[in-house]
Amino acid sequence: xxxxxxxxxxxxxxxxxxxxxxxxxxxxxxxxxxxxxxxxxxxxxxxxxxxxxxxxxxxxxxxxxxxxxxxxxxxxxxxxxxxxxxxxxxxxxxxxxxxxxxxxxxxxxxxxxxxxxxxxxxxxxxxxxxxxxxxxxxxxxxxxx
Amino acid sequence: xxxxxxxxxxxxxxxxxxxxxxxxxxxxxxxxxxxxxxxxxxxxxxxxxxxxxxxxxxxxxxxxxxxxxxxxxxxxxxxxxxxxxxxxxxxxxxxxxxxxxxxxxxxxxxxxxxxxxxxxxxxxxxxxxxxxxxxxxxxxxxxxxxxxxxxxxxxxxxxxxxxxxxxxxxxxxxxxxxxxxxxxxxxxxxxxxxxxxxxxxxxxxxxxxxxxxxxxxxxxxxxxxxxxxxxxxxxxxxxxxxxxxxxxxxxxxxxxxxxxxxxxxxxxxxxxxxxxxxxxxxxxxxxxxxxxxxxxxxxxxxxxxxxxxxxxxxxxxxxxxxxxxxxxxxxxxxxxxxxxxxxxxxxxxxxxxxxxxxxxxxxxxxxxxxxxxxxxxxxx
Ligand SMILES: [Zn+2]
Numbered sequence: 001x002x003x004x005x006x007x008x009x010x011x012x013x014x015x016x017x018x019x020x021x022x023x024x025x026x027x028x029x030x031x032x033x034x035x036x037x038x039x040x041x042x043x044x045x046x047x048x049x050x051x052x053x054x055x056x057x058x059x060x061x062x063x064x065x066x067x068x069x070x071x072x073x074x075x076x077x078x079x080x081x082x083x084x085x086x087x088x089x090x091x092x093x094x095x096x097x098x099x100x101x102x103x104x105x106x107x108x109x110x111x112x113x114x115x116x117x118x119x120x121x122x123x124x125x126x127x128x129x130x131x132x133x134x135x136x137x138x139x140x141x142x143x144x145x
Numbered sequence: 146x147x148x149x150x151x152x153x154x155x156x157x158x159x160x161x162x163x164x165x166x167x168x169x170x171x172x173x174x175x176x177x178x179x180x181x182x183x184x185x186x187x188x189x190x191x192x193x194x195x196x197x198x199x200x201x202x203x204x205x206x207x208x209x210x211x212x213x214x215x216x217x218x219x220x221x222x223x224x225x226x227x228x229x230x231x232x233x234x235x236x237x238x239x240x241x242x243x244x245x246x247x248x249x250x251x252x253x254x255x256x257x258x259x260x261x262x263x264x265x266x267x268x269x270x271x272x273x274x275x276x277x278x279x280x281x282x283x284x285x286x287x288x289x290x291x292x293x294x295x296x297x298x299x300x301x302x303x304x305x306x307x308x309x310x311x312x313x314x315x316x317x318x319x320x321x322x323x324x325x326x327x328x329x330x331x332x333x334x335x336x337x338x339x340x341x342x343x344x345x346x347x348x349x350x351x352x353x354x355x356x357x358x359x360x361x362x363x364x365x366x367x368x369x370x371x372x373x374x375x376x377x378x379x380x381x382x383x384x385x386x387x388x389x390x391x392x393x394x395x396x397x398x399x400x401x402x403x404x405x406x407x408x409x410x411x412x413x414x415x416x417x418x419x420x421x422x423x424x425x426x427x428x429x430x431x432x433x434x435x436x437x438x439x440x441x442x443x444x445x446x447x448x449x450x451x452x453x454x455x456x457x458x459x460x461x462x463x464x465x466x467x468x469x470x471x472x473x474x475x476x477x478x479x480x481x482x483x484x485x486x487x488x489x490x491x492x493x494x495x496x497x498x499x500x501x502x503x504x505x506x507x508x509x510x511x512x513x514x515x516x517x518x519x520x521x522x523x524x525x
Contacts, residue, residue: 015272073292076340102388
């Protein structure tokens with residue numbers, strides 16, 4: 001375990017992949033953060049769709065992200081569900097490639113003092129079931145990807 | 146739509162607001178509907194158009210004994226009723242129906258006859274947000290604000306002050322849930338819900354409802370109530386995922402909806418006497434003031450601090466006390482519309498003297514959707 005937050009698994013909050021998102025979850029299991037890029041206009045996007053949200057082209061490719069990101073915004077939830085035992089941050093990170101995604105920040109106290117906007121982060125994968133590894137982020141050490 | 150072609154002739158909330166454990170959700174719709182019909186001297190048999198959210202229009206029409214020729218079940222969250230008003234105005238102007246009933250009822254606190262709708266685990270939000278511990282609006286709607294605070298220098302005190310000013314308005318309203326004055330320090334000392342938001346910066350959770358009756362401006366003259374004319378309307382949607390909002394410091398749906406309503410009404414900001422901005426959380430009036438163009442980017446926190454939206458200020462805002470202090474059953478938009486109608490009729494508890502034009506701006510599904518209705522008490 002990489003560190004806080006101490007979140008146990010609630011099966012009702014696990015992602016249920018669809019045909020359009022399977023590449024993402026298959027990548028995550030292999031430790032790869034996968035985005036998509038439009039072959040026509042080069043737009044890199046997330047969340048997954050089998051067409052480009054900018055130009056509607058169906059010619060798109062799966063690309064591997066660097067895993068490098070910065071902390072864009074967050075809240076620290078203090079109204080805890082049964083399966084979580086301490087306040088935790090729900091964060092949005094800015095990926096180096098452009099898209100943003102929701103995540104949790106590991107390996108750092110879940111406090112405003114420790115969670116500084118724009119701090120550099122890198123992806124780590126947390127296995128939560130036989131099929132699902134969730135991309136999460138920790139302060140950058142420089143060995144992402 | 147031609148400004149002033151359609152008017153609100155009936156408006157009422159449920160007989161009781163707050164804690165109403167003896168009424169189911171559909172009955173809250175009906176209670177508000179019967180009050181609004183009585184307000185304008187109609188019965189359900191006079192209604193030929195229905196719109197509602199949280200219940201299906203089918204349920205509502207059957208429950209009240211209405212045979213509609215026009216139906217709208219648009220459900221985009223708490224501003225659904227702004228969209229209903231907009232759609233109803235267009236439908237009446239086009240002759241699809243003559244007299245529309247829009248209802249809202251929500252057993253948000255007592256949960257009588259209502260059903261929770263969770264996030265579908267296979268949706269994009271279910272796959273890419275739900276696993277990270279989001280638990281309802283307080284953990285999602287709030288996420289953009291730290292970005293706003295860093296980019297525009299909004300302080301925790303300025304955010305807290307939104308709740309303080311609205312409590313002043315609530316103090317003038319006998320129907321408001323919370324009426325005792327509070328200070329910025331009270332807000333900052335109140336329980337943390339989702340940092341940086343304290344409980345006093347989050348909306349109430351209550352039971353209640355409201356209903357509106359709309360007809361053509363021509364027919365409106367024959368009703369016992371003072372007509373409130375629809376001058377301009379707007380609507381838009383952006384994204385069901387808070388993490389995918391284009392700009393965390395501004396809502397695209399707000400900008401599109403607001404600009405459309407102002408253009409349709411043909412008014413300027415200087416013409417606005419009264420303003421409602423849906424305040425599920427304390428940052429929404431800040432985003433709303435800026436995205437509707439009342440102040441420049443990054444200026445709204447100081448604008449509210451300088452008391453421009455407070456009692457006696459030049460732009461009275463959320464004069465019922467808002468979702469923070471008046472009531473909030475889950476989808477607050479209907480109550481904002483009710484306050485705009487009261488202000489335009491000249492009967493609000495905290496009446497803005499001489500108010501002729503009111504802007505009522507709603508948000509729904511976090512920053513997912515928006516609707517804006519501009520009302521006036523005189524024909525343009
Ligand atoms: Zn493209």
